[in-house]
Amino acid sequence: MIRTVGAAILAGSLMAQPLAGDEPDLPEPTHTILQFSDLDGWAEDDHDAALAVFKSTCRDLDDPDWRALCAAAEDAGSGRSFFELFFRPVLIEDGSPALFTGYFEPELDGAPRRSARHAWPVYAMPPEAQEAQPWLSRREILTTGVMNGRGLEIAWVDDPVELFFLQVQGSGRIRFSDGRVVRVGYAGKNGHEYRSIGLELVRRGTFEAHEVSADRIKDWVRSNPGVGEELLHHNPSYVFFREVSEVPAHLGPLGAMNRSITPMRSIAVDPRYTQLGAPVWVEKDGRAPLRRLMIAQDTGSAIKGAQRADVFVGTGAEAGREAGTYKDPGRMVVLLPIQRAYALLPGHAQ
Template identity: 75%
Template sequence: MTRLILALVLGLAAMTGRSDAESGPVYAVLDFEDLTGWAEDDHAAALEVFRNTCRDFDDPDWRSLCGFAEDTRDAKGFFELLFRPVMITDGADALFTGYFEPELRGSPYETETYRYPIYAMPPEAAETRPWFTRREILTSGVMQGRGLEIAWVDDPVELFFLQIQGSGRVRFPDGRTIRVGYGGFNGHPYRSIGKEMVRRGIYEAHQVSARVIRSWVRRNPLIGEELLYHNASYVFFREVSEVPADRGPPGAMNRSITAMRSIAVDPAYTPLGAPVWIEKQGDSPLNRLMIAQDTGSAIKGAQRADIFFGTGEVAGAEAGEVKDPGRMVVLLPIQRAYALLPEAVQ
């Protein structure tokens, strides 16, 4: 009987509906045949990443699926049998970007070379929203003499991009490496430096990338410093060196994320830990099952995702070039998927 019910549910045609609030997101339940390249993906690789965080679900629907995930040997069949693809839209165009785990040169102590601190979060910054701006944090002296420095690095531009990425590694002169992860922020919304450069007429929109921003700020250090203050948001860190070096940095679920299988999403639309099918267009199209295991202050919207490219300079170069359209489809447990639709179309 259970298999019959599942077959009937899976055989339903794609249906669409609007959420209860007329201005809310729109949901469309699709078939797996509607997903471009679905049959060709490595579903076993995606399932392995899914297992890494599925144990952290509190909801009974998800926890029961996690039990099946631990025992199944048919990854593709697992997703097709127990999930439905749900397209969630909010009126904004889809946008895929990339992020990575940078490695910075640093020191556990301040020196003439290493003089830019990576800060832990002050207690009052978590209690006051919003707290001081980026400019105030770096120029007012509010952080000095408090022992909040985790490490010191040699490049303020790389430190700025470390904050955008949210995690990274710091290599000391003796070869030792520590890892830092997101520890909170000052409560100010993220403001794009790239968009500000376009607004000021420095570059056209299609010219802007992380590499271009780095290069321009270094060539124009005084104006560049002022430009970086445009982003009032400031990210604090915590040391997470207990994560093995051969694994990815911890994401928002406090589990290691996986290169080219983990994405950052907006949890207001996409549940953390959920499988997400992405169809990224652009110069390097990508059709792949990813797992939503991270978030980001700039990742807002139902069709917004940041793809984790891995660790180091090569990953950073690849991630920095991604700014592509496409679509993302969330895989939800069957009952949860159809519960999103208005009664009239169920």
């Protein structure tokens, strides 16, 4: 998955891709244990909803502290009582301000076979692309015929611009006219570094940086045929997909824990600071403030820092528009098992 599309277009990041190696010289984080009464809006949240999402991935946490909590969660009668009894809120900071963005799962109009309307293929990854990195560029993949006649088409869609943004997102759903839905997920890429088409439009003077958004870019590409296609080729990176048939259409896409994520309860985090599967109290300010307990169930190459999170908003165009408005300050507080929380204090014996 990817963070807010407009921000990702400027940053040139692909959320669904595996994280690169740890960056050198990471800031040493500080840890401050808080009380639940310090969390703005804590008492008003739906803790039972958060508990249900926590339980969806807690069984995957391979650590004695977390396994014990997962067992306790199965018998918890009250979500709020469970979290307050077994956890302590820990503010983890690395010196950078908090930033919340949003991401979503796009939904495209498609068909199982090519037609005049559905003429753009969603490709599975060819073997030679796995073996040779970097492989062919986006332009070469789409113009040389190297993919033709090989049965690599998962589906065909009706809009090359939406397909490009599906690749930026890294996963999505394709809806056929008979009502069938095919979900696709990231399978790999051609090994070329992503180049931001948003930054390119800013460099050309087409937009100011603050004007760049997914919708503005889509409209510009569609209004400038030929030149618009050439702009998409400016990005040599090309993402291949796999069909994720094991995930029912009514559930969210798979996150980094290989489990479905939940709209407005799942977030992407930097796992160097926040353990995947941990509950995280989110205090997002801005146009649409959030005070909510969420679960860290996803990651992404653009999500870096102790106070950095990406909120999964949902599926489809409306979710995409909402996610695109997120670029907000605030605070995130990780809930850790009690013993683990106090072990982080300076001078505590590890």
